[in-house]
Amino acid sequence: MKQHIAHIALVVKEYDEAIQFYTEQLDFTLLEDTQLSENKRWVVVAPPGANECGLLLAKAANEKQAQSIGNQTGGRVFLFLFTDDFWRDYNKMLAKGINFVRPPKEESYGIVAVFEDLYGNMWDLLEPKENKRVIRN
Known part of the structure; x- marks a missing residue:
């Protein structure tokens, strides 16, 4: 199945x-x-x-x-946008006025930053490291 x-x-x-x-x-x-x-x-x-x-x-x-x-998950990150090039997309999003509420950070599973959509829902922009399962609290 x-x-x-x-x-x-x-x-x-x-x-x-x-x-x-x-x-x-x-x-x-x-x-x-x-x-x-x-x-x-x-x-x-x-x-x-x-x-x-x-x-x-x-x-x-x-x-x-x-x-x-804007608050479909009670303030937690709601959606996870994976990318193959974090810095390309992060810089493009900044240039287009996307509001990042947490700056880029290198984690064991990849590079991540948190942004909000037009209503305030929080998203992760994430370039995962290969062969790493993404687990967040």
């Missing part, structure tokens, strides 16, 4: 501002943007070269969902 996670839902305020952030500031690819109803779209973005998992940008449909925007 083979399984994989296809999408991770990320609650957003507005579709277009989220698409703009992910495609213009993080250089993600817009894989799909389909209107499902008057107020609902199916919007999927993914990092360059991603094969399986993408972010499903899901507009908050009610107040309870809106309260989770």
Whole structure:
């Protein structure tokens, strides 16, 4: 049996501002943007070269969902963006105005820095060392 996670839902305020952030500031690819109803779209973005998992940008449909925007994990790092060249991507992201909340650090598993998306969700930018499993607390 083979399984994989296809999408991770990320609650957003507005579709277009989220698409703009992910495609213009993080250089993600817009894989799909389909209107499902008057107020609902199916919007999927993914990092360059991603094969399986993408972010499903899901507009908050009610107040309870809106309260989770930017804090879907209670303040912990939410998503992990792996790269094959940390410094290339870190410098590009800085130039595009990405806010890093923790500076680059060499860890036993690789080079990592924490940044936040347009809503404040925290992400790791990580270039893992080969053959090292990434474990964070």
